[in-house]
Amino acid sequence: MLRRTHTCGELRDAHVGQTVRLNGWVNAYRGHGTGLVFIDLRDRFGVTQVVFDGEALPKDTLDTADHLRNEDVVAVEGRVRVRAGGENPKLATGKIEVEVTTLEVLNKTANPPFLPDDTGGGGKLANEELRLKHRYIDLRRPSMQHAITTRHKVYQATRRYFDENGFLEIETPILYKSTPEGAREFLVPSRNIPGNWYALPQSPQLFKQILMVAGCDRYMQICRCFRDEDPRADRQAEFTQIDLEMSFVRREHVIEMMEGFVRRLWKEMTGYAVPPIPVMPYREAMERFGIDRPDTRYGLEIADISEIAARSDAGFFKEALAKGADRPKFNSQRGVVKALRVPGGAEKLTRKMTDGYNEFVRSFGAGGCAVVKVNAAGELETGIAKLLAPVKDDLKAALGLTPGDTVLFVADTYAVCTKAMGELRQVVARDTGVVPKPGSEGGPWNFLIVVDFPMFEKNKDTGKWVAMHHPFTAPRDDQAEAFVAASVDDENTIESIVSAGYDIVLNGQEIAGGSVRIHDPRVQSKVFTLLGLTPEQAKEKFSFLLEALQYGAPPHAGIAFGLDRLVMNFLGTSNIRDVIAFPKTQIGQDLMTGAPGPVTDEQLKDVHARAIRP
RNA sequence: GGGGCGGUAGCUCAAUUGGUUAGAGUACCGGACUGUCGAUCCGGUGGUUGCGGGUUCGAGUCCCGUCCGCCUCGCCA
Numbered sequence: 266m267l268r269r270t271h272t273c274g275e276l277r278d279a280h281v282g283q284t285v286r287l288n289g290w291v292n293a294y295r296g297h298g299t300g301l302v303f304i305d306l307r308d309r310f311g312v313t314q315v316v317f318d319g320e321a322l323p324k325d326t327l328d329t330a331d332h333l334r335n336e337d338v339v340a341v342e343g344r345v346r347v348r349a350g351g352e353n354p355k356l357a358t359g360k361i362e363v364e365v366t367t368l369e370v371l372n373k374t375a376n377p378p379f380l381p382d383d384t385g386g387g388g389k390l391a392n393e394e395l396r397l398k399h400r401y402i403d404l405r406r407p408s409m410q411h412a413i414t415t416r417h418k419v420y421q422a423t424r425r426y427f428d429e430n431g432f433l434e435i436e437t438p439i440l441y442k443s444t445p446e447g448a449r450e451f452l453v454p455s456r457n458i459p460g461n462w463y464a465l466p467q468s469p470q471l472f473k474q475i476l477m478v479a480g481c482d483r484y485m486q487i488c489r490c491f492r493d494e495d496p497r498a499d500r501q502a503e504f505t506q507i508d509l510e511m512s513f514v515r516r517e518h519v520i521e522m523m524e525g526f527v528r529r530l531w532k533e534m535t536g537y538a539v540p541p542i543p544v545m546p547y548r549e550a551m552e553r554f555g556i557d558r559p560d561t562r563y564g565l566e567i568a569d570i571s572e573i574a575a576r577s578d579a580g581f582f583k584e585a586l587a588k589g590a591d592r593p594k595f596n597s598q599r600g601v602v603k604a605l606r607v608p609g610g611a612e613k614l615t616r617k618m619t620d621g622y623n624e625f626v627r628s629f630g631a632g633g634c635a636v637v638k639v640n641a642a643g644e645l646e647t648g649i650a651k652l653l654a655p656v657k658d659d660l661k662a663a664l665g666l667t668p669g670d671t672v673l674f675v676a677d678t679y680a681v682c683t684k685a686m687g688e689l690r691q692v693v694a695r696d697t698g699v700v701p702k703p704g705s706e707g708g709p710w711n712f713l714i715v716v717d718f719p720m721f722e723k724n725k726d727t728g729k730w731v732a733m734h735h736p737f738t739a740p741r742d743d744q745a746e747a748f749v750a751a752s753v754d755d756e757n758t759i760e761s762i763v764s765a766g767y768d769i770v771l772n773g774q775e776i777a778g779g780s781v782r783i784h785d786p787r788v789q790s791k792v793f794t795l796l797g798l799t800p801e802q803a804k805e806k807f808s809f810l811l812e813a814l815q816y817g818a819p820p821h822a823g824i825a826f827g828l829d830r831l832v833m834n835f836l837g838t839s840n841i842r843d844v845i846a847f848p849k850t851q852i853g854q855d856l857m858t859g860a861p862g863p864v865t866d867e868q869l870k871d872v873h874a875r876a877i878r879p
Numbered sequence: 880g881g882g883g884c885g886g887u888a889g890c891u892c893a894a895u896u897g898g899u900u901a902g903a904g905u906a907c908c909g910g911a912c913u914g915u916c917g918a919u920c921c922g923g924u925g926g927u928u929g930c931g932g933g934u935u936c937g938a939g940u941c942c943c944g945u946c947c948g949c950c951u952c953g954c955c956a
Contacts, residue, residue, distance in 0.1 A: 300913035350914035394948045447956035494955040735956045
């Protein structure tokens, strides 16, 4: 084989006169038959034009060259020369060409189902289903090579940063024990212990805490996690986390370390210097933006107008406000009325759109979405304007209304209203064109750290408390005593306890989340009690961690970044499959390998399992 | 589990209210061509319209079911 001396992206006019060898794929054929053939040769480094000149070559070489086709794999040897036909400014190597003296066809291709061209060979990309089936061809596309390379750089920058800061990279088991809380798990039957199963980890949570007890001090791992839940555009059942844990730290120390990581990563990947990241309490995020991961690239803040609404003539406002009126402010079951002022909405929002919003908020359990417009005279009109007449001046002042605005109202319990408004805000932002381009396309990178999450929330269906983060999340340091002292039946107090958890949010997307962990046994047992676990059940599920925590556990805290989402941000894609070499489809199939596939009865017998076939 | 969009030559798409032999570009095969760079020109091969049923004189088109892909709600401690 004529092994390459250079890559296809390397040669410049400085190489003119040198004899070189290139290996690669035929990216394009431009033949003039009897006398002259051009081939663009591609590898992951670039494209170089090689030329076969009939006058200088044996007939059979020219003949072979004339039959080269896209995706054939070849090796050539020849001399670098300035292009006789003029420069091609589209190519980095466009000033030169290689005049071939020897051609070796390393592999003729079958006719490929599509070409790995970012323009689809002159048209659109082949559909994703086909590209996933022949992933090895799709991955040859320059933009996919770029994605893979970008992901590689994120790995390397991550390892450098955490190595410099004293973290040890430690692997944790993939065959793990089932912990039925949280996401549905993938199960693996045991051959040696009949009737028992491993589970694939949703995250290495318990192991990383154990590593702190084990004195490892600082742990990091770029690890695969598995959650058998339905995917989304930015979510796969199988995904990658940058998983971290630190000993002898409190919340602010972890946040400082993570902010340093974000700053380093963005500097290396984009050149952008991340400014100090603002910290916002969960409560404030919910009040102003209706969501725990607010997109702060635009305004459109939500206002609580409950007090004003109570004095209006709108019966449905009063009805909503009557709900849970005896509960404290911000209690999830207490009725509220919220308003969203849409600047210029009178013009930007059509009747059809606002009707759509009405339906939209209903999907989150709200009764509907009321609308008023502010006319040129500054008066409220249309929709529920008449019902608001008694409070119009208060409303104008509270919301800062100006002519041309539209105001959207939702009235319901705090939980429903906040959720509906938060979602509505994002839709309205898109509809009115106030969402900037992503950072990777020149728009802002807006980072935010959200803290002070509630420890617990009520499950809608069962009415039981569930941990908002996970059962090992500590209360904020100043809340621990109140938490331990609180009665299990005191819902209002339990709901008000905030945790020492933290999320990092980028442009409205959660890119990392973590917490300080419980190392006080009193707090831990209180958490289990609230979650409805008896000491025996808790021991059964988490025995090894609980046991370990008894033997000298240092205070510790950690966090995990969603690596796939980080890479997506650097690439400016909203499709997680673009950043995973071998992704799965919506129903978890790998279209290339055909996984998941059937197994034989013999295999099942081996692992003491039987299939229930539909 | 629910909602939405889609599936027609290898690929990207078209095909009037249901109406003649389902077309075009590209790829592929053959031919011409010594400076192309999405090469060009000429000719040709290529179809169970995802699959199954139904309505109809007649279905790519309408109806029912089903499979697959994507988006989304639920779900994702």
